[in-house]
Amino acid sequence: MKHKEEEKEHDSRHGVTRREFFTLVGAGTAGAAAVGMEKSEHAAEPVERGEMTRVNLLINERRHSLMVEPRWSLLYVIREKLGLTGTKVGCERGECGACTVLIDGLPRYACMTLAVEAEGSRITTLEGLMDGEETGLVQQAFMEHDAFQCGYCTPGQIVAVEGLLRANPHPSLEEIRTGLSGNLCRCGAYAHIFKAADRAAELKGTRGGGR
Numbered sequence: 001m002k003h004k005e006e007e008k009e010h011d012s013r014h015g016v017t018r019r020e021f022f023t024l025v026g027a028g029t030a031g032a033a034a035v036g037m038e039k040s041e042h043a044a045e046p047v048e049r050g051e052m053t054r055v056n057l058l059i060n061e062r063r064h065s066l067m068v069e070p071r072w073s074l075l076y077v078i079r080e081k082l083g084l085t086g087t088k089v090g091c092e093r094g095e096c097g098a099c100t101v102l103i104d105g106l107p108r109y110a111c112m113t114l115a116v117e118a119e120g121s122r123i124t125t126l127e128g129l130m131d132g133e134e135t136g137l138v139q140q141a142f143m144e145h146d147a148f149q150c151g152y153c154t155p156g157q158i159v160a161v162e163g164l165l166r167a168n169p170h171p172s173l174e175e176i177r178t179g180l181s182g183n184l185c186r187c188g189a190y191a192h193i194f195k196a197a198d199r200a201a202e203l204k205g206t207r208g209g210g211r
Contacts, residue, residue: 055119059084060128068115075099075110078125086126086155097183100156100163101125107163107182126155129162137203138162138196147196149187157183161197165204173198 052067059082068077075092078084078101090098092111099110102124129136135143138161148154157180164171164179171179176197185193 053116055116057115057118057123058121059123060125070114070116072115073111074101074113074115074118074123077115078110078123084125084127088152088155090153090156095184096153096156097160098153098156100159100183102128102159102163102166105163105166107160109182124159124162126159129158136162137207138165138200141196141200141203142193145192145196145199147189147192149185149189153183153185153187157185157193161193161200164197165201169204170201171197 051069053070054065055068057064057066057077059078064082066077066081068081073092075087075089078087079089087101087110088098090096090111092099094109094112097109100107101110102108103113103118103121105122105124129138136158138158141161142148142154142158147157160180160183161176164176168175168179173194176194180190180193180197
């Protein structure tokens with residue numbers, strides 16, 4: 001008891017007791033949080049659910065004009081509004097790569113791209129890599145090397161390889177690994193996928209860089 005009284009007296013000499021100090025700190029934190037909340041509330045007006053805007057998307061060389069909510073992802077629009085189901089729904093948080101599409105020739109996660117962001121860009125999905133009813137060269141290479149098991153990640157893998165080969169027609173094995181590092185295969189078929197990517201580069205080279 002005597003120790004506590006001495007401690008209180010010591011703190012009082014410095015202008016505030018320990019209990020008062022913690023009370024003030026708590027009040028200050030709450031006040032700062034309230035101020036921060038007030039600022040964030042006035043920083044941007046929320047978009048009402050259901051509010052629509054028109055976008056014009058160029059997908060697989062076809063133009064689509066449609067009404068979308070600003071919050072809709074490109075993945076959602078591609079699959080649910082345009083019916084291009086080759087692009088798969090995976091993690092929906094930019095980790096697995098199942099939804100990979102090409103935007104202006106570069107692999108991008110469709111789940112992390114808003115449809116309104118993609119306006120004015122050239123978008124290519126798995127369907128766009130085909131030559132009519134014929135499979136593209138990357139798809140052919142995947143079949144030749146049995147580069148899949150369950151097949152769910154395969155569309156994203158194929159599109160990622162296509163993007164890699166457009167940027168680097170003759171990648172090394174290490175460059176292939178790096179180029180596909182954003183696409184996960186839960187079945188672990190990576191060795192076959194890498195061989196397929198190498199074969200696709202060979203096919204594209206002998207056929208003039210076709211699809």
